[in-house]
Amino acid sequence: MKRSLRVLAVLILALAAGAGGYLYSKQPSRQGQVELAGLQGSVTVRYDERGIPHIRAENETDLYRALGYVHAQDRLFQMEAMRRLARGELAEVLGPKLLDTDKLFRSLRIRERAASYVAALDRESPAWKALQAYLDGINHYQDSHASPIEFDVLGIPKRPFTAEDTISVAGYMAYSFAAAFRTEPVLTYVRDQLGSDYLKVFDLDWQPKGVLASHKNPPAPALSARDWQGLGALAQLSRQALEEAGLPQFEGSNAWAIAGNRTKSGKPLLAGDPHIRFSVPAVWYEAQLSAPGFELYGHHQALVPFAFLGHNLDFGWSLTMFQNDDLDLIAEKVNPDNPNQVRYHDQWVDLISSEQQIAVKGQAPVTLVLRQSPHGPIVNDALGANAGQTPIAMWWAFLETPNPILEGFYQLNRADTLAKARNAASKVQAPGLNIVWANARGDIGWWAAALLPKRPLGATPGFILDGSSVQADKDGFYPFSANPQEENPARGYIVSANFQPVSPSGMEIPGYYNLSDRGQQLDRQLSDKTVKWDIDASQKLQLGTTTAYGPRLLAPLLPELRSLVSDPQELKLVEQLAQWPGDYPLQSTSATLFNQLLFELTNAVFHEKLGDSLFDTLLTTRVIDAALPRLTADANSPWWDNRLTPQRETRAHTLKLAWRASIDHLKRTLGDDPAQWRWGDAHTLTHGHPLGTQKPLERVLNVGPFAAPGAHEVPNNQxxxxxxxxxxxxxxxSTRRIIDFADAAHSLTINPVGQSGVPFDKHYQDQAEAYIEGVYQQAHFSEEEVVANTRSTLKLLPARPAH
Structure with missing residues (x-):
């Protein structure tokens, strides 16, 4: 027995040692010397206490080659996953369950656009040379090191990363902004199947003076039942493909720039926090880049060498999503005598067909037939037999614009004047982005960057368009000067929060904008002339958890609730709601009750009329946010009536049912005592790894849960x-950044989880608790502070010639 136990102990120790050695081989190496092919000189990489690399090189090409190398050792699996999703290649490593996702992304034609885009790039441009050096650095790391753990688990083969992969990821980013796939089927169904009275609730009116200035509340071919089922399935597939991939999806954002005459320091102040789907690793990779004539502290995205967020001592910028509608769905009219022809400009034209093979793990490749009309790719072909009988084409700015976005961000990384920043912004055409910029000289600026299409008069792209008419045509694009923009406004600040912007030309700009409440909240605080803004005040603004949305939605319901509720304890809850300021701290119980009531009302009103798939899709759109306050304010809205019952329901009737359901659910879920219905117990954040949906991997790879303050459409937009x-x-x-240009060397930042995407690395989740608690970290910029905070140094050396 003793001998057996000794043998067992030795085996366990051997296995533990083997596992330890395996995991150690996967960890990033942040110290020592490494030879890197292609370097012209040595490069020093100093890592600080958060694992941020501070890279110093003798020239730009070496700088970007080194960035590629260190980015890959922290984020190689993220790079691989993002290119596979964008290019429709996930089923090859994840199996048949990802086949529909691959079909969808193949139908978007991102692969083809990436190939044509790269073919047209100037091989002598500094941006191209920087991209190639960066990709060389990634590939050198991949070729010379053990594969990440995820590669081993999934059986992912190594293959070089290319410029086409970079552009494909840009296409994925553009698509993740596009709300049309989710929104247009819902709105078209409401218009065509329910009627115009039901549309009123969605607040589709343009506000010609803008939402901040006014502070106001904000026929297609006949489609068959099978078509509507297919559109519902397409909307769900689009949503699931993004949500279930465990990869970043771009949603919203806050940014503001404050002129020096409004700040304590007398210099401009810049703040920004792009809102992106949480994941492990997080979207941004921080790095300081230094070379003769170039210095930048930037936040980089996988496979992109140029910082999408950045600053130095002279200038900086942040981004929000423009949310202009740059993707139209178009119902084609099919020739009854030839199913391969559609009506276009009063004649029948052939659809263009091609085939692609999709590799599928564990089974034979699947052939996908892709079709294209004069308007664009037929996207519902991805659904196969479930697509319905009407081809749905897609016009998408990403496929149709020159879009020199790489050149734009290369220049923006160096834009130290208003004119340079404006010129760089004009090169960002798809996806649409708001670029909020400031410099130490005292300038602030904002440009809504996109190439906006000229649509026919009367075309309403919020609905599926009729391909047999001219409403789906495009007559070129508006000049950049027509885009919304401001430079050094007299009020002394600029705020961007995804609300509807105003063009200097006065034209309407179709888009799926967020409610104005968040922007109005920020605007009210920034417009207070008694405040001199500094870093501390900006932190409080970014972490704010209050807007007027909840109270204004509740206001019309409170008189009816007071008359409908008879239980004394429940009446106390009604009065608590009446006093609730619309904030979301962790201890709030009113926030919990409000959000449960919000769901019960939404479910009672919309679910029955839309059906499962379209209702579920509606909940993921921005139009539902506009609809709910309008709904509660209109006691005569047709939505209140349940069409499945013989009697006519009223707002009071539905509200009573929703209140009862809310109380019952919260008691079942959080306990009988309403004092225990704390927001932080019910509202939690878990950062999910792409493999973290599988048990028991979620315990190792996911990070959380954490009690989360904030909510949808408050500044701390959790x-x-x-x-x-x-x-x-x-x-x-996805980060919180604040820069006072009186002391830009001491900017603030935070990562939601950690810098590294390598499981078991010390920087995998070392910022997660600080992030959720609203703590900021100082970004080290000056040479003295980088030296003082260096924890390890990696020296990259030119490869010696082989003998």
Whole structure:
């Protein structure tokens, strides 16, 4: 027995040692010397206490080659996953369950656009040379090191990363902005199947003076039942493909720039927090880049060498999503005598067909037939037999614009004047982005960057368009000067929060904009002339959890609730709601009750009329946010009536049912005592790894859960989908940055989890608790502070010639 136990102990120790050695081989190496092919001189990489690389090189090409190398050792699996999703190649490593996702992304034609885009790039441009050096650095790391753990688990083969992969990831980013796939089927169904009275609730009117200035509340071919089922399935597939991939999806954002005459320091102040779906690793990779004539502290995205967020001592910028509608769905009219022809400009034209093979793990490749009309790719072909009988084409700016976005961001990384920043912004055409910029000289600026299409008069792209008419045509694009923009406005600040912008030309700009409440909240505080803004005040603004949305939605319901509720304890809850200021601290119980009531009302009103798939899709759109306050304010809205019952329901009737359902659900879920219905217990954030949906991997790879303050459409925009308690947070600030240009060397930043994407690395989740608690970290910029905070140094050397 003793001998057996000794043998068992030795085996366990051997296995533990083997596992330890395996895991050690996967960890990033942040110290020592490494030879890197292609370097002209040595490069020093100093890592600080958060694992941020501070890279110093003798020239730009070496700088970007080194960035590629260190980025890959922290984020190689993220790079691989993002290119596979964008290019429709996930089923090859994840199996048949990802086949529909691959079909969808193949139908978007991102692969083809990436190939044509790269073929047209100037091989002598500095941006191209920087991209190639960066990719060389990635590939050198991949070729010379053990594969990441995820590669081993999934059986992913190594293959070189290319410029086409970089552009494909840009296409994925553009598509993740596009709300049309989710929104247009819902709105078209409401218009065509329910009627115009039902549309009024969605607040589709343009505000010609803008939402901040006014502070106001904000026929297609006949489609068959099978077509509507197919559109519902297409909307769900689009949503699931993004949500279930465990990869970043771009949703919203805050940014503001304050002129020096409004700040304590007398210099401009810049703040920003792009709102992106949470994931492990997080979207941004921080790095300081230094070479003769170039210095930048930047936040980089996988496979992109140029910082999408950045600053130095002279200038900086942040981004929000423009949310202009740059993707139209178009119902084609099919020739009854030839199913391969559609009506276009009063004649029948052939659809163009091609085939692609999709590799599928564990089974034979699947052939996908892709079709294209004069308007664009037929996207519902991805659904196969479930697509319905009407081809749905897609016009998408990403496929149709020159879009020199790489050149734009290369220049923006160096834009130290208003004129340079404006010129760089004009090169960002798809996806649409708001670029909020400031410099130490005292300038602030904002440009809505996109190439906006000229649509026919009367075309309403919020609905599926009729391909047999001219409403789906495009007559070129508007000049950049027509885009919304401001430079050094007299009020002394600029705020961008995804609300509807105003063009200097006065034209309407179709888009799926967020409610104005968040922007109005920021605007009210920034417009207070008694405040001199500094870093501390900006932190409080970014972490704010209050807007007027909840109270204004509740206001019309409170008189009816007071008359409908008879239980004394429940009446106390009604009065608590009446006093609730619309904030979301962790201890709030009113926030919990409000969000449960919000779901019960939404479910009672919309679910029955839309059906499962379209209702579920509606909950993921921005139009539902506009609809709910309008609904509660209109006691005569047709939505209140349940069409499945013989009697006519009223707002009071539905409200009574929703209140009862809310109280019952919260008691079942959070306990009988309403004092225990704390927001932080019901609203939690877990950062999910792409493999973290599988047990028991979720315990190792996911990070959380954490009690999360904030909510949807407050400045600290920790969003969860409308639904019953509890509420898992899905997206929020992907970083928080604040820069005072009186002391830009001491900017603030934070990562939601950690810099590294390598499981078991010390920087995998070392910022997660600080992030959720609203703590900021100082970004080290000056040479003295980088030296003082260096924890390890990696020296990259030119490869010696082989003998």
């Amino acid at each position: 969003t969860s989908k409308i639904g019953p308690a509890p509420w898992p947070v899905t997206y929020g600030p």
